[in-house]
Amino acid sequence: MREVEVAGHPVLLVRDHLQFSALGSRCTHAGAPLSKGYLGQGRIRCPWHGACFSLKTGDIEEYPTLDCLTSFKVSHRVKPMSKRNPINSQTALLLGAGPAALTCAEILRQEGFTGRIVMVTRENHLPYDKTKLSKALGAKATDIYLRSQSFLDAHSIEVWMEKEVSVLNAAPTISQAILLSPLSSWPRFSPRRLQCPGANLQNVCVLLTPEDSSRILRLATGKRVAIVGASFIGMEVAASLVGKAACIEVIERAECPYQAALGCQVGQVAMKVSSPGMEPEGFLEREEGGARGQRFMQTSAPSVFAAGDVASFPVALLGGKNIDICHWQIAQAHGRVAALNMLQRQERLHTVPFFWTKLQAKSIRYAGCGIGYTETVLKGDLIKSSAWDGIVTAVASLNFDPMVAMVAEILYSGKIITKDEAE
Template sequence: MGAGASKSENSTEPLNVHQAKEAGTCTPQGAQNVCEPSSVDLDTETDVCEENEIKEGEMQEVMIGDQTALLVKDHGELTAVGATCTHYGAKLSKGVLYNGRVRCPWHGACFNVKTGDIEDFPGLDSLPKYSVEVRSGRVIVKSSSTMQSKKRLKPMSCQSPDNEQVFLIIGGGAASVTCAETLRQEGFKGRLILATKELSLPYDRTKLTKALMSSAEEIALRDANFYEVYDIDVQTNKEAVNVDTMLKCVTFRDGSSINYDALTIATGGSPRKPVCPGADLKNVCLLRTPADANYIAEQGKGKHVAIVGNSFIGMEVAAYLASKAASVSVIGRSSVPLQSVLGQQVGQRLLKLFEEKGVKFFNNDSVKEFIGREGSVREVVLNDGGTLPADMVLVGIGVTPATGFLEGSGVMLNDSGHVIVDKFMKTNKDNIFAAGDIAEFPLFLTGDRKATIGHWQMAQAHGRVAALNMLGQDAEIYSVPYFWTVLFGKSLRYTGYGAGYDEVVLHGDLGELKFVAFYTKGDSVVAVSSLNFDPIVSQAAEVFAAGKTIRKEEISEGPYGFIHKLHPQEMT
């Protein structure tokens, strides 16, 4: 086991590992933040409503003792599952019910309303499931005394002594953890190794730029106890340097090597470094790890901070430091922040929001040189000749795929270094898969044209599909891109694939920061973003997931012209 992680506030007491394992199968009692599917008699019954009080396609929150459940009527059947998303706790009753699943209104996670199982991401855990029956026209929901958690872990296997297979996962992000958990959930009982070059257990990387002072332990996806119970051998400070596809062997920087029967590569990206004089000065920072984030947060207090790059990392850090630094200046090549993704109008409104908070912008510009004194940065020289004071600089100009160790392996890469995979996340080499930011994969939204998408949600979808295909299940990647950003406490959501959009159709009020933007290409909507307009992005994501098209004419007069596609009678 690699570096440990302390328990989170909601985790339960540690498992007795020896008691938790029997004949290669684990029981999840006591695992972090989750409850197990109950195998005991249900011992609480609650009369929640009249049967006719819930209509087809409706969701209602009901109290079951001191627990809140989500009562659903879908295709004439009543079911009940946990009421809050297992990712960040959003109320699922505010989400989208369609064709047997509910999609979270905040970040798009999807759950089966019959089983409670998580079916799309983000998040790791499923929902608790309640038993429902109708008696004399009354809806009765049953629960067990063991169902005290808002999260449920699917049953997972452990390593069996008589299984000699070795499955190796390289990388310590969302794709890797989801891949490992899926393997155990699907009954894999061989040796399972997750090797990461990071010094800590896998953590929620999306929180790095939104809460810079978090420790790796505080944002860990699972604690050390979890990995121990389910025989997931997490090896930290383990950087891959070579893959021998003939010998099925990965060599690491520390000189060790691991032979594998199946391999998933999910090494993510490496921050792009500035190429200009002074780039090696102290306090010219990149942001990739919790240690980086903590350092930037601490060093930025009361100081002059320059941020190079006006995309998501740069803007989230600027929002965090705006009230803490002496000054924050953002240097970007585009005319407004986030322009390539969100468009000119939305970017312009976000620019105004930041300026209202005291952030200064230097747009359509770039850095010529960093000037230092006594080895530390003090000024930024811009290409237009201007200079900015800077006690610290954050460089957020994107990432490159961390795939240099694959050179000479025969694993096929594209010109930018991404690993080329098919719809099964398979590379051109037998029993080698790739997932997450490094993967160029067929995106169904574009008619299976290849795409690279660096979103947390998509990385998890990749990880799950890679795991299923490591086990020979022939599962295809079929997930709608969904991401979010938080700026000054305001959450902006986005779904779809907007590359190459030719027009933005806006509804709502940009000035009031309550709007929805539809990104169109020709006659079709290819992506949707919103702020304070929930759950419209999740509604659009469900339409996309159903393989349906939102036409430009449907949203020309108002934002809800496509919602009829989610009505039960429209289901196919």
């Protein structure tokens, strides 16, 4: 909930799960700022004298006051989508219900596809924001759903839940297109488990689903916790557990957190930010991925597309090298390009990878692709560029917005930033 000014008037914007409202921001009783009030179920309570107003209508639900709140019309803007036409026998079968599949489904509808769209997930959830699992440990699944059931129904996007894909016979008929997103049945996408004695002990967890996130919070509260891996997710989980777990130890085979992705200099800065309870130590191995998708996100089978964490793709910044980058924004970009190519639009992937992470209320942003970088430039407390043969391919910043967004735009435009310019 937040107060904003619209044409000189203060307006209270509220998001309650997937519902948005815009209301007068001052209580009609004695003018208290309602942005400092408490959000109850479908209503807001004034902090000063306890009046309550409906979020939907602004009507009074508790006194002392006589007047309702002004309520503004809110429309949730989604690009217009085409309606399902039952005569159209085409089917887009989207395996997985992550950001790649959801974006693919919505782009198909936005671009006029009237056939059937089916998303298949083995989980018991509608598509949700996975990036919150480590940042808000224990978040209720329904609070992080990206679309409600009524939204999906309205656009005839079927979600088959609790359906496990175990075999893929990639021979779609002429009226079918299949989107592959990461499937646990493919070895590369089974969660990487510890390969050491004790790895099967009952309280060893992986973090992939809302249930995992709640379990980790429950098991860790008040206990001693060891987190294996000090990259983004491990460090986010560690930060989420500060003040909840009795003791947190982060175990990492490299010298510093984030070393593989951001280099040791950033890791050193992160060490200053992280709490004294997090001490990296070291072991673990990294797996290499395989190439599956192309720039059009098409696989070698004509109507089978790959998108999301499953797909590697040519990264222009690295001279067209095929790289797999597991970012949320990339999964969505893949889903969009796959949808357009299912519709034979010959759309190429053109995007700059953008990633974010949080550590103790500090935001690290990262754009580009620093894999295989040969040099780094570090400025101030933390603005770091990774260069490849003297050309900047990635930039990271700590609490220095909008630096990374600006560099991402320059890289997107195709302009080259040299190491000298970065310095």
